Amino acid sequence: MSEQAFLWEPAKYVQFSDFRDRPFFDLTSRIAAQNPSQVVDLGCGPGNLTATLALRWPEATVLGIDSSEAMITTARPAPGLHFELGDIAQWSPAEDTDVVVSNAALQWVPGHRELMSGWLAALRPGAWLGVQVPGNFGAPSHVLMRELAESATWRDRLEGVLRHDDAVGEPSEYHELFIRGGAQVDVWETTYSQLLTGENPVLEWVRGTGLRPVLAALGPADSVDFERDYAALLAEAYPAGEFGTVFPFRRIFMVGEKQ
Template structure:
């Protein structure tokens, strides 16, 4: 990825259960039985990539990420594990080798402008019988994101944050990804899920977005400015997501796309 924010692995995995569940919902629909080479594009801290190695212990499993901090965390978490490796790499420049049977991209392509064209390239390049599984957040119209953009575009912050945040064009709709796969001749299963996540603790929604959507803002501002921006943003979040006795409900919509490239002589739909 060419313009990704800096990442804090510890902050990102703080909500590991909520962030991990969509990964397993996604990969459960991959029907590959004995893949040779599995690639996790945007692998982050590597915990979920390791789950792919658990599922397919005879495969070569490779995690690739553009963040040095994430790759360092991944290598420290799984040192010397046979068949599992991590490396720094640009997702946009990546191309599959001939033996790649499974590609997973979980919650990363929203950071890549024009990623549907990138998916189209992978659909063409991957070998017959290969699987591609993609998940992207579909919550850019949620209060967490609309309030963030509105504050960034306010008179106080517009000059400092102009062009920093992506808008509603960051991802497509489910039908867009279905059409992309089917038009390329792939079998496809596309769906969306809204997780009604219950967050606990002080300022829970702010702490969530600190690990993801807020990262570009933090990168663009000084520490003093970031603290001021966060304080203003948090007041908006507290109003939009009121705390309840059991926690704060934070609905999160996600889009899923899993496909298989049929072999030339195989017309059977696996879904």
């Protein structure tokens, strides 16, 4: 399912902003572009992180693109900072594009590896591509969601809703993709040990991202029943401790400069 197929809630997405923002800065800190003139953020969400690119490169024109009308409506344009509604799968870099950033968006786009190869082919020498995708599709949070969706109770209504087998690649695959695309690349992964607090904190986390397709497919009434069963499974997989619930989150990063 593509990200266009369900509605995003900007307020829910930024609920854990401290945790969600950190990978963006870990990613963009490795982009060594000095004086770019054209910077693009693909899957910019509500635009708060895109705005930091405009602060970092004040002489550049920074464009944020997202397929969610709710996200783009929330974004705040400024001099040199623009936002537009658009489909990542249909985008290609212009000749003068210097930096392309995509943070936690390409996992929603089928065929994103081919897209990235096309972007690298189109980028001019000296241009940069930085991508971060979640690498937690084998974590209990996602495995339990898929198993519940595939159970007899929910199978008929949720068949084909959740992507997992090909949602993202492994670091070695992306490493080779960048090299074949003519880029000098740095690829790494980080598992953040996040301490979540409150009632059903892991459920609250995935409500803002991975659970969105399920909620959209089921509608409000059935979503309550699904979340009840899912919350019980999560509570067992992620037991609360004295200080909160530890939620490991693996992320895969890649930053390359076209040679």
